Amino acid sequence: MGEEFLEDLDVVFAEKRYETIKSILSQVWRRKEVKWTFTDLLDHAFLHRGLGIPIFLSLLWAVFLFTFNFSEPFMVMIEMFFSWVGGFASGLENEVLASFIADGICGGLGSVFVFVPPIFFLFLALAVLEDSGYLARAAFVMDRVMYRLGLHGRSFVPMIMGFGCNIPGIMATRTIENENDRLITILVNPLMSCSARLPVYVLISSVIFGGGYLAAASIYVMYILGIALAIVMALTFRKTLFKGKPSHFLLEFPPYRIPTKRNVLTLTWERAKWFLIRAGTIIFSVMIIVWFLSSFPWEATGGGVNIEASYIAAFGHLIEPLVKPFGWNWMAAVALFFGFLAKEVVVGTFGALLGGGEEMVRDSLIEAGMFTQLTGFAFMVFTLIYVPCVATVGVIARETNSAKWTIFSIVYLIVLAFIVAGATIGIGRLLGIP
Amino acid sequence: MDFPRKLGKTAAVYAFILGFLYLTIGPLEVAGGIEKYNIPGDFWTGLTLLVVAANYLYAVRGLWRGEFKGASFLLTGFILSTVFGLIFILLMGADGLLYLLGEAEEFSPITNFRPEIWLFIASTPVTAFILKIKRYMYRV
Numbered sequence: 001m002g003e004e005f006l007e008d009l010d011v012v013f014a015e016k017r018y019e020t021i022k023s024i025l026s027q028v029w030r031r032k033e034v035k036w037t038f039t040d041l042l043d044h045a046f047l048h049r050g051l052g053i054p055i056f057l058s059l060l061w062a063v064f065l066f067t068f069n070f071s072e073p074f075m076v077m078i079e080m081f082f083s084w085v086g087g088f089a090s091g092l093e094n095e096v097l098a099s100f101i102a103d104g105i106c107g108g109l110g111s112v113f114v115f116v117p118p119i120f121f122l123f124l125a126l127a128v129l130e131d132s133g134y135l136a137r138a139a140f141v142m143d144r145v146m147y148r149l150g151l152h153g154r155s156f157v158p159m160i161m162g163f164g165c166n167i168p169g170i171m172a173t174r175t176i177e178n179e180n181d182r183l184i185t186i187l188v189n190p191l192m193s194c195s196a197r198l199p200v201y202v203l204i205s206s207v208i209f210g211g212g213y214l215a216a217a218s219i220y221v222m223y224i225l226g227i228a229l230a231i232v233m234a235l236t237f238r239k240t241l242f243k244g245k246p247s248h249f250l251l252e253f254p255p256y257r258i259p260t261k262r263n264v265l266t267l268t269w270e271r272a273k274w275f276l277i278r279a280g281t282i283i284f285s286v287m288i289i290v291w292f293l294s295s296f297p298w299e300a301t302g303g304g305v306n307i308e309a310s311y312i313a314a315f316g317h318l319i320e321p322l323v324k325p326f327g328w329n330w331m332a333a334v335a336l337f338f339g340f341l342a343k344e345v346v347v348g349t350f351g352a353l354l355g356g357g358e359e360m361v362r363d364s365l366i367e368a369g370m371f372t373q374l375t376g377f378a379f380m381v382f383t384l385i386y387v388p389c390v391a392t393v394g395v396i397a398r399e400t401n402s403a404k405w406t407i408f409s410i411v412y413l414i415v416l417a418f419i420v421a422g423a424t425i426g427i428g429r430l431l432g433i434p
Numbered sequence: 435m436d437f438p439r440k441l442g443k444t445a446a447v448y449a450f451i452l453g454f455l456y457l458t459i460g461p462l463e464v465a466g467g468i469e470k471y472n473i474p475g476d477f478w479t480g481l482t483l484l485v486v487a488a489n490y491l492y493a494v495r496g497l498w499r500g501e502f503k504g505a506s507f508l509l510t511g512f513i514l515s516t517v518f519g520l521i522f523i524l525l526m527g528a529d530g531l532l533y534l535l536g537e538a539e540e541f542s543p544i545t546n547f548r549p550e551i552w553l554f555i556a557s558t559p560v561t562a563f564i565l566k567i568k569r570y571m572y573r574v
Contacts, residue, residue: 035436036502036571044503045510051488055510058482062517065479070524073531080535213476220478 014252039255043137052141059134061220063125068202068216071117078117079360082110095303096295103352104291112283112348115199120272122195123164127267131259135160140251149231150238151188152181159185159230162192163223164271166392169194170399180242186399187237187409188230190388193223195275196343200383203347207365208376218377222384229385229420233412278342282391286338286345290352307353326382326425327375336382342389374428378421386417435500437570442504445563446497449508452557453490456515459549460484473549479518483550486514505567512560519554526551 046055086106092098129135139156146156155176162169169189176182193201201222205215238244293312295301300309307313315337316330323333331353339346347361354364365371371379387393387410397406459473463480467473489511496504526546533541 038571041502041506041509042513044506045489051485051492051507051510054485054488055514058485058514059517061478061482062521065518066521066524070521070528073528073535073537076532076535076537213474213479217476217478 037255039133039253042256043253046134046137047141049144052137053145056138056141057224059129059138060223063122063129064216064220064223066125067118067122068219069213071121074117075114078114079110082106082113083360086110096298099295099303100291103295104287109279109284109287109348110351112199112279112287112344112351115202115344115347116272116275116279118198118202119195119275120268122198123268123271124264126160126163127264127271128259130267131257131263133254133256136251136253140253143251146231146234149235151184151231151234152176152178155181155185155234158189159192159227162189162194164195165274166190166192166194166388167395170392170395173399180244183400183405184234184237184242186396187405187412188233190392190396190409190413191226191230191233191385193226193384194343194388194392195271196278196389197222197383199344199347200339201380203350203362203365204371204376204380204383206362208371208373218380222380225381226384229416233416279344282342283344283348286341287348287352290338290345290349294352312353326378326421327372328379329370332370332379336386339383340387340390342391343383346383372434374425374433377428378424381424382417382421384417385413385420387413436502437500437505437567439498439500441563441566442497442500445508445560446494446504448559448563449490449493449497449504449511452511452515452553452560453487453494455553455556456483456487456490459553460487463549472545472547479550482514482518483553486511486518486553489514502567502571505564508560509564512557512564515550515554515557518550519557522546522548522550 046052048055083106086102089098089101089106092101126135129138138160142156146152155173158169158172158176160169161172166189169192170186173182173185173189176185198219201219202215205218209215209218290312293315294307294310295303296311297309301307302309312334313330316334319333319337320330323329323336331350334353335346335349338349350365351361354361354368388396393406393410396409397403400406460480460483462468462473463476463483465475465480467475489507493504493507493511496502496506497508498504526543529538529546530541530543532538
């Protein structure tokens with residue numbers, strides 16, 4: 001009763017605010033009477049009941065098409081650079097130092113840095129949509145669906161932010177007043193594919209589909225699957241843990257405008273900078289650990305050549321049974337394990353384990369025949385769903401202020417990952433997909 | 435009636451032609467394409483072409499009556515066709531760059547000249563219509 005009253009009060013406040021603005025404006029400002037503005041023209045179609053969502057999905061596809069295909073030559077250039085440095089380092093007299101630079105830095109960190117272009121272009125495209133005023137409309141269009149499925153319309157903005165990084169996405173849920181709506185949004189936010197998972201998708205899709213449009217399509221499917229799972233889980237939570245209807249959504253639209261170069265580049269840089277900082281700190285530290293574990297005991301591994309004799313292989317074989325049913329080996333298990341620290345590390349781990357010397361990680365994965373189309377796709381699905389990175393878990397703990405919900409978010413995501421990846425493998429096998 | 439009917443009828447006919455073209459190419463891309471006519475198989479892009487077609491065809495009735503509602507869908511259809519047209523022009527450049535880097539065995543501008551590009555070029559006259567109706571958006 002009290003909540004309903006507060007929601008109505010929001011609407012009354014908004015109406016009164018606009019009435020006051022209108023009465024003041026009519027006294028101090030005269031202008032030509034406007035029948036339709038460009039904003040009206042665009043809103044009529046973008047917010048259309050039937051076409052609004054297809055238009056949104058088309059623009060989302062345009063973002064991915066641009067991001068992944070346009071960044072390819074730039075990725076090749078960075079790959080060439082690290083390949084050159086790796087080749088140069090291999091010639092060093094100190095074997096341990098040579099292995100550290102070639103396998104640890106160039107193989108591991110290099111394979112993560114290669115993904116700076118797609119991440120930069122993804123943020124650039126999202127910044128264009130945001131600065132143009134379209135993203136607010138997308139939230140409104142999606143609200144109709146989200147409300148029916150138990151999510152609050154205001155959840156859409158944190159969800160979209162989750163595409164960049166789940167941490168600001170979860171922090172943005174502070175704008176949701178209703179505690180139940182907020183908790184549901186926090187719990188499903190890790191299902192939105194953050195940019196850290198992007199390198200894993202790009203790598204595995206290029207391994208199993210050989211790049212091009214099919215690879216881009218499989219990445220698009222990951223993002224759509226993330227949204228779909230978030231909606232399904234929100235509905236499940238609404239029907240079980242947080243019974244009741246979501247509160248109403250009130251949103252003020254900014255006018256459409258042509259995005260300015262300065263705004264777009266600032267927004268892009270602010271977000272892309274975060275990836276570079278992470279690569280230089282967390283990912284770099286983890287890659288040193290992975291390199292150490294994969295190269296030592298030095299004598300037994302022959303300087304990291306015989307990886308089966310390394311510490312990391314022993315650990316990998318220990319946890320391999322968990323992922324064996326999906327057709328993945330111990331290296332995939334280890335990559336996923338270290339991915340808990342930061343998702344980009346999944347790629348970096350493959351780089352350190354396979355991509356030694358001048359060989360790049362993608363070619364090495366293809367040569368090793370580690371993934372078929374089906375098992376590779378299931379690996380992408382698993383990466384999308386299983387536990388968010390350790391920093392995100394920390395933010396969930398802080399924002400929910402509850403150990404119970406933090407542990408619950410980890411457990412349900414792991415269980416869901418096993419179920420969905422298992423279903424992918426099962427359905428794929430039934431359809432005869434290799 | 436928001437703007438002269440004659441203007442609207444011309445735009446309606448053009449929107450219908452564009453909608454029909456998008457409606458033809460979209461399903462062909464979804465179905466796997468026709469190599470002979472340089473129409474690639476591209477499921478998701480094919481679906482988006484259907485969305486563009488829907489916008490253009492949805493615009494026809496409103497435009498015929500001289501209503502801004504019709505112009506709204508025409509403008510949105512044009513924006514979508516511009517977005518996809520420009521993206522595929524950029525991708526053509528990216529493919530050329532890959533060839534120069536030695537990562538692609540061949541680069542053919544003709545193969546890269548996808549339907550989205552020529553459909554975008556065919557859509558450009560829509561800008562003239564939008565500029566023309568701009569004056570009717572304000573009641574002087």
